Amino acid sequence: MISFHQVNKHYGSFHVLKNINLHINQGEVVVVIGPSGSGKSTMVRCINRLETVTSGELVVDGVKVNDKNTDINKLRRDIGMVFQHFNLYPHKTVLQNITLAPTKVLGVSQKEAEETALYYLEKVGIPEKAEMLPTQLSGGQQQRVAIARGLAMRPKIMLFDEPTSALDPETIGEVLDVMKKLAKEGMTMVVVTHEMGFAREVADRIVFMDQGTILEDSTPEEFFASPREERARLFLSRILNH
Amino acid sequence: MIDFSILFDHMDMYLEGFWNTLQASLLALVGSFVLGTLFAIFRISPIRPLKWIATAYVEFVRNIPLILVVFLFFVGLPAIGIVLEPFIAGTLGLTVYTAAFIAETIRAGILAIPKGQTEAARSSGLTYGQTMRYIILPQAIKVVIPPMGNQFINLVKNSSVLGVIAGLDLMYFGDLISADTFVTFDVYIFVAVFYLILTLPLSAFVSYLERRLAGSR
Numbered sequence: 340m341i342s343f344h345q346v347n348k349h350y351g352s353f354h355v356l357k358n359i360n361l362h363i364n365q366g367e368v369v370v371v372i373g374p375s376g377s378g379k380s381t382m383v384r385c386i387n388r389l390e391t392v393t394s395g396e397l398v399v400d401g402v403k404v405n406d407k408n409t410d411i412n413k414l415r416r417d418i419g420m421v422f423q424h425f426n427l428y429p430h431k432t433v434l435q436n437i438t439l440a441p442t443k444v445l446g447v448s449q450k451e452a453e454e455t456a457l458y459y460l461e462k463v464g465i466p467e468k469a470e471m472l473p474t475q476l477s478g479g480q481q482q483r484v485a486i487a488r489g490l491a492m493r494p495k496i497m498l499f500d501e502p503t504s505a506l507d508p509e510t511i512g513e514v515l516d517v518m519k520k521l522a523k524e525g526m527t528m529v530v531v532t533h534e535m536g537f538a539r540e541v542a543d544r545i546v547f548m549d550q551g552t553i554l555e556d557s558t559p560e561e562f563f564a565s566p567r568e569e570r571a572r573l574f575l576s577r578i579l580n581h
Numbered sequence: 582m583i584d585f586s587i588l589f590d591h592m593d594m595y596l597e598g599f600w601n602t603l604q605a606s607l608l609a610l611v612g613s614f615v616l617g618t619l620f621a622i623f624r625i626s627p628i629r630p631l632k633w634i635a636t637a638y639v640e641f642v643r644n645i646p647l648i649l650v651v652f653l654f655f656v657g658l659p660a661i662g663i664v665l666e667p668f669i670a671g672t673l674g675l676t677v678y679t680a681a682f683i684a685e686t687i688r689a690g691i692l693a694i695p696k697g698q699t700e701a702a703r704s705s706g707l708t709y710g711q712t713m714r715y716i717i718l719p720q721a722i723k724v725v726i727p728p729m730g731n732q733f734i735n736l737v738k739n740s741s742v743l744g745v746i747a748g749l750d751l752m753y754f755g756d757l758i759s760a761d762t763f764v765t766f767d768v769y770i771f772v773a774v775f776y777l778i779l780t781l782p783l784s785a786f787v788s789y790l791e792r793r794l795a796g797s798r
Contacts, residue, residue, distance in 0.1 A: 387704050416706040426701035430719050439715060440705035485701075492705060 340365045340496065340527050341386055346395035348381060348551075355381050357551040359395070365495075368528045370538040370559075373548035374574060379531045380500050382548070386529065387411075387418045387498065400495055416444055419489025423501040425481045427473035427488070433460070434469045437488045445492070452491070459487035463517050479510025486517055497521065499530040535578060539563055547571045584764065588771045591758045598754030599775045605672045605750060606737045606779065612676035613736065617683025622713070624688050635684065642681035647742055650674045655746045671743035671750075679736045686732060690725035691717055723794045730787030737779050751775050 341363040348356040355378050363369050371379045384390040385397060388404050388411050397404045402414050428436050437456035441447040447455070460466045463483035465476075473481055482502055489497055499518065503511040515537050522528055522541045532538065538545055538559060545562040547555040547570075554568045566572045588595065623635035642650060651674030658665060665673070694717050702712040744752030755772035759765050 389700055389704060412706050412708055415704055418704070420701070420704040422697055422701065424695075424697055426695075426697035428698065428701070428716055428720075430723075440702075440707060443711055443715065444706040488705070 340367075340400060341529070342396075342398045343382075343385075344396040344398075346382075346385065346392050346397055348378075348385065348390065349393045355551050356385070356392070359553060361546065361553060361556065363527065363529065365527050366525045367543045368522045368526075368530065368541055369544045369546055370542040371529065371531045371546045371548060372533065372535075372538060372574075373554075376550075377548040378551040379548050383498050383500055383529055383531050386496070387415050387420060389420075412444070416440075416492055417495045419486075419492060419494040419497040421482065421485050421489055421497065421499045421502045423504050425473070425478070425485045425505075427481055427484055429473055431472075432469070433465075433471055433473065433476070433484050436473065436484060437491045440488070441491050455491050456487065459490045460484070462490070462520075463487045464513070477510055478506045479513045482506065482510075482514045483517055486514070486521075490521075496527045496529070499528065499532070501531050501533070503532065503534055533578065535563075535575075547574070549574075583770060584767045587758070587762060587764055587767050591754075591761075594754045594758055595751070595771060595775060598749065598751035598772075599778075601668065601749045602737070602740050602743075602751040602775075603779060605668065605675065605740045605743060605748070608672050609675040609679055609736055609740065610733055612672075613679035613683050616676065616680035618687055620680065620684035621687035621691065624684065625691060627709070639681045639684050642678055643685070647674070647678050647739055648745060650678045651742050651746060667746045667748045668743065668750075671740075671746055671748040675736065675740055675742065679732060679739070682732050682735075683729065686728045687721065687725055689728075690721035693724050694720050726794060727787060727791045730783070730790065734780050734783055734787070737783065738776065741776075 341361070343359045343361040346356055346359040347354070359382060371383065373379050381390055385392050385404070386399055392405055399414060400417055402409055404411075404414065428439070431439065434453060434456050437459065438449065438452035441452040441455060442449055457466055457469060460469055463486055465480055465483055468476060468480060468484070473484065476484065502518070503514050506514060511534070515534060518528070518530070518537070519541050530537075530542075542559050545555070545557060545559050546553055547562070547566070547568070549570050555562060555566060555571050557567075562571070563575070566575060620635040620638055623631040624639065626632060651671050654665060654670040654674045655667060658670070698716050698720070699712055702716045703709070707715070740750055741752040743750040744756060747753060751772055755769055759768045762768065
Protein backbone atom coordinates (compact mmCIF):
# COMPACT_ATOMS: atom_id res chain seq x y z
CA MET A 340 0.00 0.00 0.00
CA ILE A 341 2.79 2.41 0.96
CA SER A 342 6.33 1.72 -0.06
CA PHE A 343 9.43 3.83 0.60
CA HIS A 344 12.50 2.72 -1.32
CA GLN A 345 15.81 4.41 -0.49
CA VAL A 346 14.06 7.70 0.18
CA ASN A 347 16.18 10.71 1.10
CA LYS A 348 15.18 14.24 1.89
CA HIS A 349 17.29 17.34 2.40
CA TYR A 350 16.26 20.77 3.68
CA GLY A 351 19.19 22.70 2.23
CA SER A 352 22.19 21.13 3.91
CA PHE A 353 20.11 19.38 6.58
CA HIS A 354 19.62 15.69 5.81
CA VAL A 355 16.14 15.01 7.25
CA LEU A 356 15.44 11.53 5.93
CA LYS A 357 18.26 9.08 5.30
CA ASN A 358 17.78 6.02 3.13
CA ILE A 359 14.26 5.25 4.29
CA ASN A 360 12.98 1.81 3.37
CA LEU A 361 9.53 1.01 4.65
CA HIS A 362 6.67 -1.12 3.36
CA ILE A 363 3.21 -0.88 4.77
CA ASN A 364 0.52 -3.32 3.75
CA GLN A 365 -3.18 -2.73 3.41
CA GLY A 366 -4.94 -2.85 6.78
CA GLU A 367 -1.76 -2.44 8.77
CA VAL A 368 -1.48 0.01 11.64
CA VAL A 369 2.05 1.37 11.84
CA VAL A 370 3.04 3.60 14.72
CA VAL A 371 6.06 5.81 14.22
CA ILE A 372 7.88 6.91 17.34
CA GLY A 373 11.14 8.63 18.15
CA PRO A 374 12.57 11.81 19.64
CA SER A 375 11.53 15.19 18.25
CA GLY A 376 13.43 16.22 15.18
CA SER A 377 13.97 12.60 14.18
CA GLY A 378 12.03 13.01 10.91
CA LYS A 379 8.84 11.14 11.88
CA SER A 380 6.44 13.84 10.78
CA THR A 381 8.43 14.61 7.67
CA MET A 382 8.32 10.97 6.64
CA VAL A 383 4.56 10.75 7.10
CA ARG A 384 4.01 14.05 5.29
CA CYS A 385 5.87 12.69 2.28
CA ILE A 386 3.14 10.08 1.81
CA ASN A 387 0.63 12.69 0.56
CA ARG A 388 3.34 15.01 -0.76
CA LEU A 389 2.96 17.76 1.80
CA GLU A 390 6.73 17.30 1.69
CA THR A 391 8.63 16.31 -1.43
CA VAL A 392 11.43 13.76 -1.36
CA THR A 393 14.87 14.58 -2.73
CA SER A 394 15.74 11.12 -4.01
CA GLY A 395 14.48 7.56 -3.94
CA GLU A 396 11.08 6.16 -4.77
CA LEU A 397 7.82 6.42 -2.86
CA VAL A 398 4.84 4.46 -4.14
CA VAL A 399 1.39 4.86 -2.56
CA ASP A 400 -1.57 2.79 -3.72
CA GLY A 401 0.35 1.90 -6.89
CA VAL A 402 1.11 5.54 -7.73
CA LYS A 403 4.57 7.10 -7.73
CA VAL A 404 4.04 10.08 -5.44
CA ASN A 405 6.82 12.26 -6.82
CA ASP A 406 6.36 11.53 -10.49
CA LYS A 407 5.71 14.65 -12.55
CA ASN A 408 2.75 13.01 -14.27
CA THR A 409 1.06 12.03 -11.02
CA ASP A 410 -2.22 13.82 -10.38
CA ILE A 411 -1.55 14.54 -6.74
CA ASN A 412 -5.06 15.83 -6.06
CA LYS A 413 -6.44 12.51 -7.20
CA LEU A 414 -4.08 10.53 -4.98
CA ARG A 415 -4.88 12.76 -1.99
CA ARG A 416 -8.58 11.87 -2.18
CA ASP A 417 -7.64 8.44 -0.93
CA ILE A 418 -5.40 9.61 1.90
CA GLY A 419 -6.98 11.22 4.94
CA MET A 420 -4.82 13.30 7.22
CA VAL A 421 -5.20 14.37 10.84
CA PHE A 422 -2.90 17.08 12.17
CA GLN A 423 -1.54 17.96 15.58
CA HIS A 424 -3.38 21.29 15.60
CA PHE A 425 -6.61 19.92 14.03
CA ASN A 426 -6.60 22.58 11.29
CA LEU A 427 -10.37 22.78 11.14
CA TYR A 428 -11.69 25.64 9.01
CA PRO A 429 -12.71 28.24 11.61
CA HIS A 430 -15.18 30.05 9.35
CA LYS A 431 -17.19 26.91 8.62
CA THR A 432 -19.47 24.84 10.84
CA VAL A 433 -18.55 21.29 11.80
CA LEU A 434 -20.87 19.97 9.11
CA GLN A 435 -19.43 22.30 6.46
CA ASN A 436 -15.91 21.30 7.46
CA ILE A 437 -16.76 17.69 6.74
CA THR A 438 -18.82 18.15 3.58
CA LEU A 439 -16.50 20.55 1.75
CA ALA A 440 -14.08 18.06 0.21
CA PRO A 441 -16.69 15.39 -0.68
CA THR A 442 -18.82 17.97 -2.54
CA LYS A 443 -16.00 19.94 -4.19
CA VAL A 444 -13.53 17.13 -4.87
CA LEU A 445 -15.69 14.03 -5.33
CA GLY A 446 -18.73 15.86 -6.67
CA VAL A 447 -21.07 14.24 -4.17
CA SER A 448 -24.43 16.01 -3.73
CA GLN A 449 -24.84 18.25 -0.70
CA LYS A 450 -27.56 16.01 0.73
CA GLU A 451 -25.53 12.85 0.41
CA ALA A 452 -22.42 14.57 1.80
CA GLU A 453 -24.40 15.71 4.84
CA GLU A 454 -25.72 12.22 5.47
CA THR A 455 -22.18 10.86 5.26
CA ALA A 456 -20.93 13.61 7.55
CA LEU A 457 -23.58 12.82 10.16
CA TYR A 458 -22.77 9.13 9.94
CA TYR A 459 -19.12 9.81 10.76
CA LEU A 460 -19.96 12.40 13.43
CA GLU A 461 -22.05 9.69 15.03
CA LYS A 462 -19.11 7.36 14.78
CA VAL A 463 -16.73 9.76 16.53
CA GLY A 464 -19.42 10.37 19.14
CA ILE A 465 -20.44 14.01 18.62
CA PRO A 466 -23.41 14.13 16.21
CA GLU A 467 -24.99 16.91 18.28
CA LYS A 468 -22.15 19.32 17.38
CA ALA A 469 -22.89 19.40 13.65
CA GLU A 470 -24.07 23.00 13.51
CA MET A 471 -21.41 24.43 15.80
CA LEU A 472 -18.27 26.33 14.88
CA PRO A 473 -14.92 24.71 15.66
CA THR A 474 -14.08 27.38 18.26
CA GLN A 475 -17.09 26.29 20.30
CA LEU A 476 -15.66 22.79 20.75
CA SER A 477 -13.02 21.39 23.10
CA GLY A 478 -9.70 20.21 21.68
CA GLY A 479 -10.70 16.56 21.83
CA GLN A 480 -13.96 17.29 20.06
CA GLN A 481 -12.19 19.31 17.39
CA GLN A 482 -9.78 16.50 16.73
CA ARG A 483 -12.64 14.02 16.44
CA VAL A 484 -14.27 16.32 13.88
CA ALA A 485 -10.95 16.36 12.01
CA ILE A 486 -10.98 12.56 11.98
CA ALA A 487 -14.57 12.52 10.73
CA ARG A 488 -13.57 15.03 8.05
CA GLY A 489 -10.84 12.69 6.88
CA LEU A 490 -13.08 9.63 6.94
CA ALA A 491 -15.88 11.32 4.98
CA MET A 492 -13.73 11.04 1.86
CA ARG A 493 -13.73 7.26 2.44
CA PRO A 494 -9.95 7.10 2.13
CA LYS A 495 -7.82 3.98 1.79
CA ILE A 496 -5.19 5.34 4.14
CA MET A 497 -5.35 7.59 7.21
CA LEU A 498 -2.30 9.52 8.36
CA PHE A 499 -2.10 10.85 11.90
CA ASP A 500 0.59 13.40 12.70
CA GLU A 501 0.80 13.61 16.51
CA PRO A 502 -2.99 13.76 16.84
CA THR A 503 -3.02 14.01 20.64
CA SER A 504 0.04 16.19 21.29
CA ALA A 505 -1.96 19.42 21.50
CA LEU A 506 -4.70 17.97 23.72
CA ASP A 507 -5.06 18.17 27.45
CA PRO A 508 -4.60 14.79 29.15
CA GLU A 509 -8.29 14.33 29.90
CA THR A 510 -9.38 14.46 26.28
CA ILE A 511 -6.59 12.35 24.81
CA GLY A 512 -8.53 9.19 25.62
CA GLU A 513 -11.59 10.10 23.55
CA VAL A 514 -9.44 10.65 20.47
CA LEU A 515 -7.42 7.47 20.98
CA ASP A 516 -10.67 5.49 21.38
CA VAL A 517 -11.85 6.64 17.98
CA MET A 518 -8.51 5.70 16.46
CA LYS A 519 -8.62 2.27 18.08
CA LYS A 520 -12.05 1.66 16.65
CA LEU A 521 -10.80 2.66 13.23
CA ALA A 522 -7.82 0.34 13.48
CA LYS A 523 -10.05 -2.59 14.43
CA GLU A 524 -12.14 -1.97 11.31
CA GLY A 525 -9.12 -2.57 9.16
CA MET A 526 -8.13 0.95 8.13
CA THR A 527 -4.56 1.32 6.92
CA MET A 528 -3.07 3.78 9.38
CA VAL A 529 0.25 5.51 9.86
CA VAL A 530 0.40 7.20 13.23
CA VAL A 531 3.09 9.47 14.62
CA THR A 532 2.58 9.59 18.37
CA HIS A 533 4.13 9.64 21.80
CA GLU A 534 1.27 7.58 23.24
CA MET A 535 3.06 4.35 24.12
CA GLY A 536 -0.09 2.70 25.48
CA PHE A 537 -1.81 3.18 22.15
CA ALA A 538 1.26 1.92 20.29
CA ARG A 539 1.47 -1.21 22.39
CA GLU A 540 -2.22 -1.99 22.16
CA VAL A 541 -3.10 -1.09 18.60
CA ALA A 542 0.00 -1.14 16.41
CA ASP A 543 0.80 -4.02 14.12
CA ARG A 544 4.29 -2.59 13.83
CA ILE A 545 6.39 -0.01 15.58
CA VAL A 546 8.86 2.04 13.58
CA PHE A 547 11.48 3.80 15.67
CA MET A 548 13.30 6.74 14.10
CA ASP A 549 16.26 8.80 15.18
CA GLN A 550 18.17 11.46 13.25
CA GLY A 551 16.35 10.74 10.00
CA THR A 552 16.97 7.01 10.04
CA ILE A 553 14.67 4.08 10.81
CA LEU A 554 16.50 2.25 13.59
CA GLU A 555 13.88 -0.38 14.37
CA ASP A 556 10.90 -1.85 12.61
CA SER A 557 9.32 -4.55 14.72
CA THR A 558 6.16 -5.76 16.43
CA PRO A 559 5.09 -3.97 19.64
CA GLU A 560 5.83 -7.11 21.68
CA GLU A 561 9.41 -7.25 20.45
CA PHE A 562 9.93 -3.55 20.61
CA PHE A 563 8.73 -2.94 24.14
CA ALA A 564 10.24 -6.13 25.58
CA SER A 565 13.68 -5.89 24.09
CA PRO A 566 14.56 -3.13 21.68
CA ARG A 567 17.57 -4.10 19.63
CA GLU A 568 19.11 -0.67 19.40
CA GLU A 569 20.72 1.13 22.31
CA ARG A 570 19.14 4.44 21.17
CA ALA A 571 15.67 2.91 21.25
CA ARG A 572 16.31 1.47 24.70
CA LEU A 573 17.37 4.88 25.97
CA PHE A 574 14.30 6.52 24.42
CA LEU A 575 11.97 3.97 25.98
CA SER A 576 13.50 4.21 29.42
CA ARG A 577 13.16 7.99 29.32
CA ILE A 578 9.61 7.99 28.10
CA LEU A 579 8.30 5.15 30.28
CA ASN A 580 10.06 6.00 33.56
CA HIS A 581 9.56 9.70 33.90
CA MET B 582 -16.35 84.39 12.32
CA ILE B 583 -16.67 82.18 9.28
CA ASP B 584 -18.39 83.86 6.36
CA PHE B 585 -21.17 81.50 5.26
CA SER B 586 -22.04 83.68 2.30
CA ILE B 587 -18.93 82.19 0.61
CA LEU B 588 -20.58 78.78 0.84
CA PHE B 589 -24.02 79.88 -0.33
CA ASP B 590 -22.77 82.10 -3.16
CA HIS B 591 -20.60 79.30 -4.56
CA MET B 592 -22.77 76.32 -3.69
CA ASP B 593 -22.94 75.17 -7.32
CA MET B 594 -19.14 75.01 -7.55
CA TYR B 595 -18.76 73.24 -4.21
CA LEU B 596 -21.40 70.70 -5.20
CA GLU B 597 -19.86 70.05 -8.59
CA GLY B 598 -16.47 69.53 -6.98
CA PHE B 599 -18.01 67.32 -4.32
CA TRP B 600 -19.78 65.24 -6.94
CA ASN B 601 -16.62 64.79 -9.01
CA THR B 602 -14.55 63.90 -5.94
CA LEU B 603 -17.18 61.32 -5.03
CA GLN B 604 -17.13 59.88 -8.55
CA ALA B 605 -13.34 59.75 -8.77
CA SER B 606 -13.19 58.07 -5.35
CA LEU B 607 -15.82 55.46 -6.18
CA LEU B 608 -14.30 54.62 -9.54
CA ALA B 609 -10.80 54.37 -8.07
CA LEU B 610 -12.12 52.33 -5.14
CA VAL B 611 -13.67 49.67 -7.34
CA GLY B 612 -10.78 49.75 -9.82
CA SER B 613 -8.05 49.54 -7.21
CA PHE B 614 -9.81 46.74 -5.35
CA VAL B 615 -10.05 44.59 -8.48
CA LEU B 616 -6.53 45.44 -9.66
CA GLY B 617 -5.09 45.07 -6.16
CA THR B 618 -6.67 41.64 -5.57
CA LEU B 619 -5.35 40.48 -8.91
CA PHE B 620 -1.81 41.64 -8.17
CA ALA B 621 -1.94 40.15 -4.65
CA ILE B 622 -2.83 36.75 -6.10
CA PHE B 623 -0.14 37.15 -8.77
CA ARG B 624 2.42 37.95 -6.14
CA ILE B 625 1.83 34.81 -4.10
CA SER B 626 1.14 32.56 -7.08
CA PRO B 627 3.55 29.73 -7.78
CA ILE B 628 3.96 31.00 -11.35
CA ARG B 629 7.24 32.95 -11.43
CA PRO B 630 6.60 35.49 -14.25
CA LEU B 631 3.32 36.57 -12.63
CA LYS B 632 5.14 37.01 -9.35
CA TRP B 633 7.81 39.17 -11.00
CA ILE B 634 5.29 41.37 -12.79
CA ALA B 635 3.29 41.95 -9.60
CA THR B 636 6.38 42.62 -7.49
CA ALA B 637 7.76 45.10 -10.03
CA TYR B 638 4.40 46.87 -10.21
CA VAL B 639 3.96 47.15 -6.46
CA GLU B 640 7.53 48.23 -5.76
CA PHE B 641 7.57 50.81 -8.55
CA VAL B 642 4.21 52.41 -7.90
CA ARG B 643 4.21 52.58 -4.14
CA ASN B 644 7.71 54.00 -3.95
CA ILE B 645 7.07 57.09 -6.05
CA PRO B 646 4.85 60.05 -5.11
CA LEU B 647 1.19 59.89 -6.05
CA ILE B 648 1.43 63.13 -7.99
CA LEU B 649 4.11 61.60 -10.21
CA VAL B 650 1.85 58.65 -11.01
CA VAL B 651 -0.91 61.07 -11.95
CA PHE B 652 1.53 63.10 -14.09
CA LEU B 653 2.52 59.92 -15.92
CA PHE B 654 -1.08 59.60 -17.06
CA PHE B 655 -1.65 63.31 -17.61
CA VAL B 656 1.53 64.39 -19.40
CA GLY B 657 3.22 61.04 -20.08
CA LEU B 658 0.49 59.43 -22.15
CA PRO B 659 -0.04 62.46 -24.45
CA ALA B 660 3.66 62.12 -25.31
CA ILE B 661 2.83 58.79 -26.93
CA GLY B 662 -0.34 60.10 -28.52
CA ILE B 663 -2.95 59.25 -25.91
CA VAL B 664 -4.66 62.36 -24.58
CA LEU B 665 -6.98 61.97 -21.59
CA GLU B 666 -9.34 64.36 -19.84
CA PRO B 667 -7.74 65.57 -16.58
CA PHE B 668 -10.50 63.87 -14.58
CA ILE B 669 -9.88 60.52 -16.32
CA ALA B 670 -6.09 60.80 -16.10
CA GLY B 671 -6.31 61.69 -12.42
CA THR B 672 -8.72 58.88 -11.59
CA LEU B 673 -6.57 56.36 -13.45
CA GLY B 674 -3.47 57.52 -11.63
CA LEU B 675 -5.29 57.29 -8.32
CA THR B 676 -6.50 53.78 -9.15
CA VAL B 677 -3.08 52.52 -10.17
CA TYR B 678 -1.43 54.08 -7.12
CA THR B 679 -3.98 52.77 -4.59
CA ALA B 680 -3.99 49.30 -6.17
CA ALA B 681 -0.35 48.84 -5.15
CA PHE B 682 -1.25 49.40 -1.49
CA ILE B 683 -4.38 47.27 -1.71
CA ALA B 684 -2.32 44.46 -3.25
CA GLU B 685 0.09 44.54 -0.33
CA THR B 686 -2.75 44.65 2.20
CA ILE B 687 -4.49 41.64 0.67
CA ARG B 688 -1.24 39.75 0.31
CA ALA B 689 -0.50 40.30 4.01
CA GLY B 690 -4.00 39.05 4.84
CA ILE B 691 -3.51 35.87 2.86
CA LEU B 692 -0.12 35.24 4.44
CA ALA B 693 -1.64 35.75 7.90
CA ILE B 694 -3.76 32.61 7.52
CA PRO B 695 -1.96 29.67 9.19
CA LYS B 696 -0.22 27.24 6.85
CA GLY B 697 -2.17 24.38 8.42
CA GLN B 698 -5.33 25.65 6.71
CA THR B 699 -3.77 25.21 3.29
CA GLU B 700 -2.33 21.84 4.28
CA ALA B 701 -5.67 20.54 5.54
CA ALA B 702 -7.44 21.71 2.39
CA ARG B 703 -4.82 20.47 -0.08
CA SER B 704 -4.44 17.12 1.69
CA SER B 705 -8.16 16.50 1.23
CA GLY B 706 -7.71 16.80 -2.54
CA LEU B 707 -8.82 20.39 -3.10
CA THR B 708 -6.88 22.22 -5.82
CA TYR B 709 -4.85 25.38 -5.23
CA GLY B 710 -7.67 27.49 -6.68
CA GLN B 711 -10.38 25.80 -4.59
CA THR B 712 -8.26 26.20 -1.46
CA MET B 713 -7.91 29.92 -2.15
CA ARG B 714 -11.59 30.35 -2.86
CA TYR B 715 -13.19 28.30 -0.10
CA ILE B 716 -10.61 28.39 2.68
CA ILE B 717 -8.01 31.15 2.43
CA LEU B 718 -9.74 34.20 0.91
CA PRO B 719 -12.88 34.06 3.12
CA GLN B 720 -10.62 34.12 6.18
CA ALA B 721 -8.16 36.65 4.75
CA ILE B 722 -10.91 39.14 3.98
CA LYS B 723 -11.69 39.44 7.69
CA VAL B 724 -8.08 40.19 8.50
CA VAL B 725 -7.85 42.68 5.67
CA ILE B 726 -10.98 44.81 6.12
CA PRO B 727 -9.68 47.23 8.78
CA PRO B 728 -6.41 48.13 6.97
CA MET B 729 -8.30 48.17 3.67
CA GLY B 730 -10.81 50.65 5.08
CA ASN B 731 -7.92 52.92 5.98
CA GLN B 732 -6.61 52.64 2.42
CA PHE B 733 -9.99 53.74 1.11
CA ILE B 734 -10.14 56.72 3.46
CA ASN B 735 -6.68 57.69 2.19
CA LEU B 736 -7.96 57.24 -1.33
CA VAL B 737 -10.73 59.80 -0.84
CA LYS B 738 -8.26 62.31 0.58
CA ASN B 739 -5.66 61.54 -2.09
CA SER B 740 -8.22 62.30 -4.78
CA SER B 741 -7.41 65.97 -4.05
CA VAL B 742 -4.41 65.43 -6.30
CA LEU B 743 -6.83 65.92 -9.18
CA GLY B 744 -6.92 69.60 -8.26
CA VAL B 745 -3.34 69.96 -9.45
CA ILE B 746 -4.20 68.90 -13.02
CA ALA B 747 -7.54 70.73 -13.21
CA GLY B 748 -9.49 67.54 -12.51
CA LEU B 749 -12.66 69.45 -11.49
CA ASP B 750 -12.69 67.98 -7.98
CA LEU B 751 -13.36 69.67 -4.63
CA MET B 752 -9.82 70.94 -4.26
CA TYR B 753 -9.81 72.39 -7.75
CA PHE B 754 -13.04 74.32 -7.16
CA GLY B 755 -11.77 75.41 -3.76
CA ASP B 756 -8.81 77.02 -5.50
CA LEU B 757 -11.12 78.64 -8.05
CA ILE B 758 -13.41 80.11 -5.40
CA SER B 759 -10.44 81.36 -3.46
CA ALA B 760 -8.97 83.04 -6.53
CA ASP B 761 -12.37 84.54 -7.24
CA THR B 762 -13.05 86.00 -3.81
CA PHE B 763 -9.53 86.58 -2.45
CA VAL B 764 -10.70 84.68 0.63
CA THR B 765 -8.55 81.72 1.69
CA PHE B 766 -9.30 80.36 5.16
CA ASP B 767 -13.09 80.28 4.96
CA VAL B 768 -13.13 78.79 1.48
CA TYR B 769 -10.94 75.88 2.47
CA ILE B 770 -12.81 75.27 5.72
CA PHE B 771 -15.87 74.49 3.61
CA VAL B 772 -13.75 72.27 1.35
CA ALA B 773 -12.66 70.37 4.44
CA VAL B 774 -16.29 69.98 5.55
CA PHE B 775 -17.18 68.43 2.20
CA TYR B 776 -14.30 65.95 2.51
CA LEU B 777 -15.49 65.05 6.01
CA ILE B 778 -18.98 64.36 4.66
CA LEU B 779 -17.32 61.58 2.62
CA THR B 780 -14.69 60.28 5.02
CA LEU B 781 -16.46 60.30 8.38
CA PRO B 782 -19.25 57.90 7.34
CA LEU B 783 -16.63 55.72 5.62
CA SER B 784 -14.58 55.64 8.77
CA ALA B 785 -17.66 54.82 10.89
CA PHE B 786 -18.55 52.01 8.48
CA VAL B 787 -15.03 50.54 8.78
CA SER B 788 -15.26 50.57 12.60
CA TYR B 789 -18.63 48.88 12.39
CA LEU B 790 -17.26 46.11 10.14
CA GLU B 791 -14.27 45.73 12.40
CA ARG B 792 -16.52 45.18 15.42
CA ARG B 793 -18.78 42.77 13.56
CA LEU B 794 -15.90 40.68 12.26
CA ALA B 795 -14.20 40.59 15.63
CA GLY B 796 -17.37 39.02 16.99
CA SER B 797 -17.48 36.27 14.37
CA ARG B 798 -13.94 35.07 14.91
